Amino acid sequence: MSHEYTFLDADNIGEYLRSRPETHDRIDADRIASVREIGDGNLNLVFHVLDEDGRGIILKQSLPYVRMTGAGWPMTPERAAREADSLQTHHALTPELVVEVILYDPERYILALEDLSDHAVWRDALNRSERHEEVARRVGTYVAALAVGTSILGQDRGLISQRIAETQNPELCTITEDLVFTEPVFDAGRNEVLPDNATDAAALAADPAFAAAMAEAKWRFMTQAEALIHGDLHTGSIMVRSASESADGAVADSVKVFDSEFAFYGPIAFDLGALFANYSFAAARATALGEHERAAWALGLVAETWDGFEREFVARSESWHETRLFGAAFAQRRLARIRQEAFLFAAAKMARRIVGAAKVRDIESLEPALRAPAARGVLVAARALAAAWEGVNDIAEFETLVGAQVLSS
Numbered sequence: 001m002s003h004e005y006t007f008l009d010a011d012n013i014g015e016y017l018r019s020r021p022e023t024h025d026r027i028d029a030d031r032i033a034s035v036r037e038i039g040d041g042n043l044n045l046v047f048h049v050l051d052e053d054g055r056g057i058i059l060k061q062s063l064p065y066v067r068m069t070g071a072g073w074p075m076t077p078e079r080a081a082r083e084a085d086s087l088q089t090h091h092a093l094t095p096e097l098v099v100e101v102i103l104y105d106p107e108r109y110i111l112a113l114e115d116l117s118d119h120a121v122w123r124d125a126l127n128r129s130e131r132h133e134e135v136a137r138r139v140g141t142y143v144a145a146l147a148v149g150t151s152i153l154g155q156d157r158g159l160i161s162q163r164i165a166e167t168q169n170p171e172l173c174t175i176t177e178d179l180v181f182t183e184p185v186f187d188a189g190r191n192e193v194l195p196d197n198a199t200d201a202a203a204l205a206a207d208p209a210f211a212a213a214m215a216e217a218k219w220r221f222m223t224q225a226e227a228l229i230h231g232d233l234h235t236g237s238i239m240v241r242s243a244s245e246s247a248d249g250a251v252a253d254s255v256k257v258f259d260s261e262f263a264f265y266g267p268i269a270f271d272l273g274a275l276f277a278n279y280s281f282a283a284a285r286a287t288a289l290g291e292h293e294r295a296a297w298a299l300g301l302v303a304e305t306w307d308g309f310e311r312e313f314v315a316r317s318e319s320w321h322e323t324r325l326f327g328a329a330f331a332q333r334r335l336a337r338i339r340q341e342a343f344l345f346a347a348a349k350m351a352r353r354i355v356g357a358a359k360v361r362d363i364e365s366l367e368p369a370l371r372a373p374a375a376r377g378v379l380v381a382a383r384a385l386a387a388a389w390e391g392v393n394d395i396a397e398f399e400t401l402v403g404a405q406v407l408s409s
């Protein structure tokens with residue numbers, strides 16, 4: 001496969017938009033007022049383009065390598081196709097919660113997306129100590145919509161087989177398998193921690209219970225083709241907008257999930273575990289900053305997401321495609337299993353963001369004197385959770401176990 005294609009830049013974006021009629025009712029390509037590169041993720045180029053009437057569009061282009069490290073880590077740009085497909089599939093199921101795709105260009109691996117510049121990335125908002133209420137619940141609703149709508153519960157057998165084939169995403173899955181499950185145990189030379197966290201990171205890697213849990217998690221990730229999951233559902237993959245200026249305690253009037261290039265048919269609990277882990281980062285950060293009430297609020301988002309997920313899963317189960325055998329009791333058993341697996345995946349996600357190559361600003365942007373204890377709280381919680389996940393029976397027990405580490409200063 002050739003990777004010779006022209007990268008977008010401020011000088012060629014006008015010409016590109018002029019050549020794409022799908023964008024012409026969104027932006028006037030002859031009157032471009034500004035082009036800003038806003039990508040802050042690990043992988044892609046992202047531009048916010050505005051015309052002279054103030055109408056905007058987002059252009060996102062996959063590079064043939066990992067942006068975080070440069071050309072030394074090649075990565076298929078076909079991930080843009082996976083993102084376009086999954087965003088469109090998810091948008092059809094729950095349009096109010098997923099960014100709209102305006103076009104996908106398979107020759108240059110470009111997505112044009114609706115302009116969400118009046119929204120904030122939820123991680124950034126959390127890091128500014130803002131509280132946007134009801135986001136966590138609605139994200140739980142989103143996960144349930146995918147869990148039912150793209151699974152055997154929402155589609156017939158033939159279509160599921162076809163979709164599993166069409167949505168294979170081996171390169172991106174390999175990144176997850178390496179960075180999330182393997183490397184916290186076996187460093188491939190990419191791990192790094194503060195000197196004050198080195199003892200805890202070494203103890204984690206040497207703990208047979210942690211290694212056994214990561215093996216279990218990786219196996220489930222690689223074998224359980226349950227639904228077309230997002231695959232990287234952290235708080236940086238969610239945009240929020242609240243009507244109130246301060247946004248302190250304001251109910252979000254818009255929540256949009258984006259950035260699903262890691263999508264594939266995988267375990268539903270993986271998306272939930274990612275969210276639970278990210279709430280623990282927000283809680284650890286708030287604790288480090290002495291914002292104890294906010295820390296408890298952040299960890300409480302776990303219960304809110306689960307509640308949103310459970311309600312929507314049950315509501316959608318009323319119209320399950322296969323109703324003869326898959327009844328209410330089956331739905332309850334599925335929920336119990338998904339919840340427990342979410343705890344396992346949360347442990348993996350917590351550990352990887354502290355010891356691994358791709359870290360989170362919630363912790364990294366703290367000054368070192370605060371960062372080390374915050375990182376330690378997450379790391380020790382991850383290890384305790386990995387040892388106990390099969391015996392953690394409900395969300396309250398999860399919050400108690402993780403809170404014992406991330407809520408104590």
Ligand code: SR1
Nearest residue numbers: 042066175176179232358
């Ligand atoms: C090389 S990509 C590193 C990480 O960034 C993404 O957000 C995924 O979480 C991936 O593991």
Ligand code: MG
Nearest residue numbers: 041042232259
């Ligand atoms: Mg991303």
